[in-house]
Amino acid sequence: MNTRYSDKNPLILRILGTAGKALILGVACVFTAFPFLWMVLSSLKTKADILNTDVFFPPDPQWQNITSILFDSPIPKYIFNSMWVSLAIVALQIVSGAMLAYALVFLKFRTNRILFAIVMATYMLPVAATYIPSYIILADWGLLDSFGGLIISSTVSIFGIFLLRQAFMQIPKGLVEAARMDGASHWRALWEIVCPMTKSSFITFGLMNFIGTYNNYMWPSLITKTSDYFLVSQGLRAFFVRDGAYGTEWALVMAASAVVVIPLLVLFAFTQRWFINGIGGETGMKG
Amino acid sequence: MSEIILKHITKEYENGFLAVKDVNLEIKDNEFVILVGPSGCGKSTTLRMIAGLEDISEGDLLIDGERMNDVAPQHRDIAMVFQNYALYPHMSVYQNIAYSLKIKKVPKSEIDKRVREVAQSLGLEGLLDRRPGQLSGGQKQRVAMGRAIIRHPKAFLMDEPLSNLDAKLRGQMRVEIADLYQRLNTTFIYVTHDQTEAMTLGTKIVVMKDGEIQQIDSPANLFNYPANRFVAGFIGTPTMNFFDASCEETGGQVVLQTDTGTIRMNDKKAAALKEGGWIGKKVAAGIRPEHVISAKDGASKVFEGEVGVFELLGSNAIVYLQTASGRMVMNTTDLREYTHGERVALGVMEDKVHIFDPETERTVTN
Ligand SMILES: Nc1ncnc2c1ncn2[C@@H]1O[C@H](COP(=O)(O)OP(=O)(O)OP(=O)(O)O)[C@@H](O)[C@H]1O
Ligand SMILES: [Mg+2]
Numbered sequence: 001m002n003t004r005y006s007d008k009n010p011l012i013l014r015i016l017g018t019a020g021k022a023l024i025l026g027v028a029c030v031f032t033a034f035p036f037l038w039m040v041l042s043s044l045k046t047k048a049d050i051l052n053t054d055v056f057f058p059p060d061p062q063w064q065n066i067t068s069i070l071f072d073s074p075i076p077k078y079i080f081n082s083m084w085v086s087l088a089i090v091a092l093q094i095v096s097g098a099m100l101a102y103a104l105v106f107l108k109f110r111t112n113r114i115l116f117a118i119v120m121a122t123y124m125l126p127v128a129a130t131y132i133p134s135y136i137i138l139a140d141w142g143l144l145d146s147f148g149g150l151i152i153s154s155t156v157s158i159f160g161i162f163l164l165r166q167a168f169m170q171i172p173k174g175l176v177e178a179a180r181m182d183g184a185s186h187w188r189a190l191w192e193i194v195c196p197m198t199k200s201s202f203i204t205f206g207l208m209n210f211i212g213t214y215n216n217y218m219w220p221s222l223i224t225k226t227s228d229y230f231l232v233s234q235g236l237r238a239f240f241v242r243d244g245a246y247g248t249e250w251a252l253v254m255a256a257s258a259v260v261v262i263p264l265l266v267l268f269a270f271t272q273r274w275f276i277n278g279i280g281g282e283t284g285m286k287g
Numbered sequence: 288m289s290e291i292i293l294k295h296i297t298k299e300y301e302n303g304f305l306a307v308k309d310v311n312l313e314i315k316d317n318e319f320v321i322l323v324g325p326s327g328c329g330k331s332t333t334l335r336m337i338a339g340l341e342d343i344s345e346g347d348l349l350i351d352g353e354r355m356n357d358v359a360p361q362h363r364d365i366a367m368v369f370q371n372y373a374l375y376p377h378m379s380v381y382q383n384i385a386y387s388l389k390i391k392k393v394p395k396s397e398i399d400k401r402v403r404e405v406a407q408s409l410g411l412e413g414l415l416d417r418r419p420g421q422l423s424g425g426q427k428q429r430v431a432m433g434r435a436i437i438r439h440p441k442a443f444l445m446d447e448p449l450s451n452l453d454a455k456l457r458g459q460m461r462v463e464i465a466d467l468y469q470r471l472n473t474t475f476i477y478v479t480h481d482q483t484e485a486m487t488l489g490t491k492i493v494v495m496k497d498g499e500i501q502q503i504d505s506p507a508n509l510f511n512y513p514a515n516r517f518v519a520g521f522i523g524t525p526t527m528n529f530f531d532a533s534c535e536e537t538g539g540q541v542v543l544q545t546d547t548g549t550i551r552m553n554d555k556k557a558a559a560l561k562e563g564g565w566i567g568k569k570v571a572a573g574i575r576p577e578h579v580i581s582a583k584d585g586a587s588k589v590f591e592g593e594v595g596v597f598e599l600l601g602s603n604a605i606v607y608l609q610t611a612s613g614r615m616v617m618n619t620t621d622l623r624e625y626t627h628g629e630r631v632a633l634g635v636m637e638d639k640v641h642i643f644d645p646e647t648e649r650t651v652t653n
Contacts, residue, residue, distance in 0.1 A: 057437070110344075174373035177340050180360040181367040182387040182434065194378045 013195070032050030036261075043255035050250045065255035075256045076228065083263060085150050086213040087232060090206050092142075093157040097205065100156075101164035102190045106176050123158040131222060138223060145224050150231070154213060161203045168194060203274040211264055232260045233261035288442035289316050289351055289474050291337065296346035298498075306332040308345070308498040314442075314491075318474045320466055321485045323521070324495035330478045333495070334444050337476065338361050361390075366435035367444040370451065372427045374419035374434075380406075381415040384433045405433045409463075425456045436467065442474040446631065450480065453564065457481070464488060482524055486510070494518050516648040519573050519641055525605060525643070527573045528591075530612035533640075534565045543572055543640065546611040547553035548589035559652035560642065571643040576605065576618035576646050586634025590615060590622050594629045608633070 042050045043065055044058040069075050070105075103109075104116050134153055135144075143149030171194060179189040197201060217233035224230060227238060240253050291314040298307035304564055307329040314320050322330040335341040337507075339349060339360030355363060374383050381402055381549045388398045406412050409429040419427055428448065435443055448464075449457045461484055468475055468488070485492055486506045494501040494509065494517075500523075502514040513519035519527050532543040532550070541557035543550040550572075552560060560566065582588040592608030592615055599622065606625050608618040615633065625631070642651040 110301070172371070172373065174369050174371060174377060177338075177360075178367070178369060178373035178434075179375070179386070180340065181338060181365065182438075183361045184386075185359075186363060188390065193375055237441040 011234065020119050032069050038182050039254050043251065045129050045254075045256040047249065047251050050052075062251060065226060065251050068258065069231070069255045069259050072258065073239065073252075074230075074235060075232075075259060078230050078232045079260060079263060081147075081229065081235075082214045082231040086210050088151050090210045092151070092155040093160050093209055094202060094206060096156050097160035097164050098190055098195065098202075101168050102194060104165050105168040105171075106173065106189075106194075107186075113225055119158060119161055123162070127219075131219065134219075137221060145226055145229060147229060149223050150220055150229065153219070157205070157209050160209060163205050164198065167220060171197055200274040207267065207271050208269065214264060226233040231259045236260060242261065274283055290314065290346075290349075290443060291474065291476070292349040293333075294347040294349065295339070295346050296333070296336060296348065298329070298336060298341065299344040304376065306498050307336070310495075310498075310500055311516065311564050312493060312500065312503065314474060314476065316474060317472055318394045319445055319477065319490045321489035322476065322478045322495060323480070323482075323485045323492060324501075325521070326480070328495040329498040330495055331446050332498075334367075334446055334476060334478050336401045337442075338365055338444050340367075345629045357532075364441045365444060365448070366438050366440040366442070368435050368448045370447045372419075372431040372451075374427055374430055376419050378418075379415065380411060380417050380419070380430050382386060382420070383419065383430055384411075384437055387434065387438045387541065401437055401483075404438045404643050405629065408436075409433050424452055425460070428452060428456075428460060432464075432467070435469065436448055440473070442476060443471075443475045445475065445479055447480065449484065459488075461487065486522075492522075494521060496521075511616065512650075512653045513641065514650055516571060516643040516650075519643070519650070523575055525576045525584055525616045525618060527575050528579065529571060529573045530611075530615075531645070532570055532572045532612075534560050534568055536561075536566050541566065543570070543642070545589055547591050549636075550640055552640075556640070556642065556652045563651050565642075565651060569645055571645040571648070573641040574635045576616040578636040579615060579617040580619070580634050580636065581617075582632035582634040584621075584634070588632040589635050590633040592631050592633055594625045594627055594631060597625045597627070599624075606631075638648060 002177045008067070008135070024243070041056065041058060042060040045055070046060075046062055049055045049058060091209060100119070104112060104119075138144050138149045138153060141149075141152075175193055175197075176189050179193045180186075184192065215233055216231060217237070220229075221234045221237075225236065227235070232237065236256055239256055241249060291312075293314075294312050296307060296310040296312075297305070299305050310333060312328075314319075322333060324330055332341060335506075339355070339358060343356050350363065350365075375386065378386065384402050384405060386467050388401065403412070404417070406415055409427070411429055411433060414422065414426060414430075419430065422430065428451075428504055431448070445464075449460050452460060464477075464590075465488055477484075477488060489506055491503060492506055492509050493503050496517055502509060502518045504512070504514075506607060509518065509522050512576050513522065516529070520529070530545060532545050535542055535544050535620065541552040541560055560570075578587050589608040590608075590612055592610040595607040597607075598605040602619055603620050604622055604625075606619060608615045608617065608631065610623040610633070616634065641653050643649065644651055
C-alpha cells in the first residue's frame, strides 16, 4: 500500500511527505526531551542562573551540585530503597502474574473464564478506590510504614497478568503438553518452556512495572512516614520542601532529579531491544 | 512390563459433547495397538486420556493394575509423539531429546551417552546443535521420536505421527517405526487415518466410530471377519462393494439372489443364514473389489456392469462399473484394457461374500 502510494507520486511529494513525518516526529521529540534536557542543564547551574531565563547552558558547570547529592544527601539512600523494593515487587509480580496467566491459558477448569473476567474487572477499578481498603488491611497487619507493607501491597500486577496471558496464548498448547509428557510439572513447564518463548513480554512487564514502582509516589507516601522507608519520589519531595517554599535549592533539586533517573536509563539501555519487541508483539512463536 | 486397561471409559467435554462412549480396551505388554476411525470419532481423545492430558469423565484407566485416572501426566511414565511434533523451539535438537532425562536428574555423562545413542539410531548425529526451526519435516519427526524413545517409557503414544510427511517419507518412517517396535519391545498405541499404517504396523486394531468401539481384532481378522458393515466398509481400499440381495433356499441350496444373478452360499454361510432365520428375507451383502471377478473366468454371472473409469496401477487395475445393484469396483490383476462404456459380466468369489443385517448392520456371516 505504502509503495503503491509513493510510486504514483512525483519525487517532490515523496520528499515533502518524508520531511513532514520527520518534522512531526522531531517536534514530538523536542517536546518530550526538552524538560529532561532542561533538568540536566539546570542541575549544573547555580540557583541564580536557573531562575535567569536568559541563560540556557550553564556558563560555569557546577559539578559540586551532583557530588553533594551523591555524597551529602539522603538521595542515594532513597534510590537504594526504591531499587530493591521495586526489584522485590517486580520479582513477586512476575512470579504471581506468570502463574495466573499460565493457569488461565493452559489449565482447564470450569471457572477459567469467570476468573479472567474478575481479573479484568479489577483492572477497571480506579486505583484510588483501593487505597482505603488496602490501607486498613496493612494497618491491621501492622505493616504501615515498613518495607514489608510497601512490597506486600503490590505483589500482583493486573497489567502484567494481561500482558503475559496475551503472550502465552500465542504458544501452541502442544508444547506444554509435550513438556508434561516429558515429565515436567506445571511449574517447570512454565519456567523452562513457556517463559523462554515469551522472554520479551517478561522483560517488558518487568521493566514497565519496575519504572512504575520506582517512581511511584502516591501510594508509598500514604503508607510511609519515616524517611528510612522513603522511595525516590517521596524522598525527592521531602528534599524539595526541606527548606520551606522560598528556600528551595533549585540547583540541588535538579541535580537530585537527574541522579534519580540514572538507574532507569541504565536499565533501559540494557533491555531496550527486548522491550520494543515485547510491545510490538511476540514474533516467530507459531508452530 | 506394562499393561494398559480401559474400563468403561467415557469422555464428556465441558460443552456436554460425548466424544468417547463406554470404551473397553485391554492392551497387553508389547502390543502395537492402532486406533482408527473416521475424523472426529474420538481417537485423539482416547489417546489423550491415556496420556493424562484429558480428564476421564467416567470409567477406570489401569496401568499395570494401578488406577491412573487422577495421576498427572508427568507421573505416568508414558511418552507421546504429537502430530505437529511439538518440539521446543528455543532448545537445540540435543536439548529437546535430553529434556526428559534432565528433569529426571540423570547424570550429565549418562544423558550425553544416551542422546548420542538415540541420535545415531535415528540418523540425527549431524543435527544435534540445530534448532527445530532449522529442520525439515522428516527430521523434526525423528527428533520427536528421539525425544520419546530416550526415556524407555512404559508405552509410546503416537497421534498421527506421520500425517505431516509426504507419501514417500511416510512410507520410509513407517518402516522405521516398525523397526523401532521390534527393537524396543514396548507397548505402542498409535492413532492413524492411514489404512496401510494400520494394517502393516498394528498387532491389534481398534476401529472406532462416533466415540464407540466397533471392533478390536488383528489386521487379518478385521479384514476377513468384519464385525459389522461399518468396519467392513472402513477397512480395505478400495472399499467393499455393498449390494442388496434376497436370501433364498432352492432345492437344499441357500443362495443370494441379486437383480441379475445368484450367489451360492457355502455350508458355513448357509448354516448361519438359516440359523438367523434369514431365508426368504432381504439382506445387505458385501464383496471386496479384489473378490469381484470377470464372469468369463468360470464364475457364474452375478452382476452386469458398464465400465466407467479404468485405472491401471501397475501390477493391478481398478475398474469402476455401474450395475443394476449400484456402483461396483473391481480390483483385478488381469491387465487388459477395459474401455469406457464396455459391458462386462461380473462374478464373485462366492466364499468371500459378507452378509449383514440390513437393519442393525451387524454381520450375519463372513
Ligand atoms: N475440547 C473439546 N471440547 C468439545 N469437543 C471436543 C473437544 N475436543 C474434541 N472435541 C470433539 O470430540 C470429538 C472427538 O475428537 P477427537 O479429536 O478425539 O477426534 P479424532 O478421532 O482424533 O479425529 P481426527 O481423526 O480428526 O483427529 C470430535 O467430534 C470433536 O469435535
Ligand atoms: Mg485426532
